[in-house]
Amino acid sequence: MYLSSSRSGDVTTGVRPARDGRVPQAATPPARASRVARVVAPNVIALGLVSLVTDISSEMVTAILPVYLVLGLGLSPLAFGMLDGLYNGATAFLRVAGGHIADRTRRHKPVAGLGYGLSAACKLALPAVSSVPGIGAVITADRMGKGIRTAPRDALISLSSPADQQGRAFGVHRAFDTTGALLGPFAAMAVLWFTAQAYDAVFVVSFCFAAFAVLLLVLYVREAPAAPEAKAATGRPRLREAVAVLRVPGFARVCAYALVLGAATIGDGMVYLLLQRRVDLRPHLFPLLPFGTALGFLLLAVPVGLLADRVGRLRVFLLGHGVLLACYLTLLTPLPRAAAVALPLLLLGVFYAATDGVLMAVAAPLAPARLRGGSLALVQTGQAAGRALGAVAFGAAWTAWGPHQALVAAAVTLAAAGAAAALTAHRYDTSPREPAR
Amino acid sequence: MTRTTRTLVLVIVTALLAAVAVVYTIRAAGRSDGGPSQDITEVTLDQPGRILFRTTAAGTGRDHLAAVDLARTGKDDGADDRRISPTSCLVFHAAHGTGVCLKLANAALHTYNAVVLDNRLLPVDSHETAGTPSRARVSPGGNLVAWTVFVGGESYAGLDFSTRTSILDRRSGTLYDNLETFTVIRDGKPYTAADINVWGVTFAADENRFYATVSTDGHRYLAEGDLAAKTLRTIHDNVECPSLSPDGTHIAYKKRIAGTDPSRPWKLFTLDLRTGTETPTSETRTLDDQAEWLDNTTVLYTLPGDLRADVWAVNADGTGQPKMMVRYALSPTVLRP
Incomplete structure (x- = not known):
């Protein structure tokens, strides 16, 4: 969309290449395109199912890992926190590497498959190791798998869908994904x-789910059809080229938005913690709060994705941060008990629906198809780095000023960052509407 | 690959994976905890001269409460004829016929309960806790029960607002849910700050006063608490997880020492409350535990061991050498007359 939907000329549809190997172009007459447009590419459904099953597998382990490590193996929570930081750092680099290698080899499916396979193997290794360094290594390998697969998978989703339906494709995928996580x-x-x-039975069952997901990937996910420009381009994408995608003005701006707006968020855990301090919740209800958010995300991912395709994806992405601001404000406003619990969770779910998949849908069409994987990895890394920064800053503000003032500061920061982003978006985008179909 | 082959592969491999998952789960459900089966017997709190603990010895009774006579402690092979009760706990303490047992409610949701136990270790009262169990204590008279948990799971480790401490007064049924709401008096003056955090309660004999760690502003103070007045008065710096001696004169605690293992940067010290003198014990290994006094001169504490942890003993006055007391054990509690 915006600047480069015409420039990159990489649009491919989700339908199979015609018998003669010709890839249908974006300029396909509306008669056929609109019929196809009503459904989602089979590849997106297949990838959605892979993600659903993988998320069942990984969330099974995530759910019990702290209890297993801290109570079963006697790791101190402090040591567990260190492990956590370790593997989060390890994935950022691999994300970019995974995306770039997939572009370079023009094989997104095998690279994604490698990531899924590595994480699956780790599920079996977990019960076998019992030392802290051993567990650290397995968890790191598991996160590496996630880092490797994310960008090629998102590249496949975007390359399998027409440029004007990216919001829908990512919305459908994220709905599948979140279902698995729930x-x-x-x-x-x-x-x-x-x-x-x-x-150990949880780990083994988790492995079976993960292996099933790899099977689905191998059998039903197709490599994205080669883009015409990729055929025309000589040689494989170099790393230099992959980074040079930042010179595409629209793309660089999206990366900047992801980074800056990411830094203006405080992290879900903090929202739940603030909620718990405000409303005297039964402690056993506390772990259920993320389910409320996930449910909101799940239900709204597709409708918001469709809306984004209609009214502008960047616009919806920015509006999503307005919803997050509203979430913070509900945490600062006196409300009846039921609303004080439900509203922040719902708004947080809307925020995710409007920003998670939508960010990919904003960024994907701006990057040339042959650099799609590496480009999406850059956006994701920018956002992750921003969020990490935001979480640290909020933690420091909480310690220094207390939760209320820290949240006020976070709301002001988010409002300022959102306003700056909206203004620049407005200035550059003379035509915020999607190209007519 | 044709559509038929693909479907065939899908069906066969899926059936195989499902079979592995189902068979393994059924076998896991059918087996005992692994290791030898252990006799389960009744253990009660009214038998002075015994140590109660959470046993980590392999077998059916793993993580149950167990008791061993003081005379039979110090067996290096763990062959101490421990009596294993049917009650299992993650963190435990007891005094004067009252026990407190922090236990898992739901592993996948990370919920835990603080359960008050009677003399026969049967539950009489249960409270939902706000996070992962850390410390538990019962007052010498059995009227007050305290517990500390890590709030918000493990993701906030490293930040300073990660624990919550509660005290239950069994006489009135009052639950002081969060000691952070008590008035903190620092250096004689009332003090407020956003980052106040309290953990590791130990009770005095009057069934009202207590000691705990109050963390704020980069300090970890030993504070003297007054339940009736709802105050916490700081009296010493760099004291974590205090434990008051039975005669009420000394505090055993872990002191943060720079340059040690970053995940366990503490060494075992004692503090004379009358003079303020700190004494390092002869235990040179770092530890992360709330100590328990065997008597007025000896301190018990837990160190990591082969099967998770072992209980050790050392003189409170810095003399002598550490001695292994109970193998494969956590949360030691000395039953007193």
């Missing part, structure tokens, strides 16, 4: 209940 903890709970707390 089911994972309950799957873990069921196994623990049935086996009377056998953690």
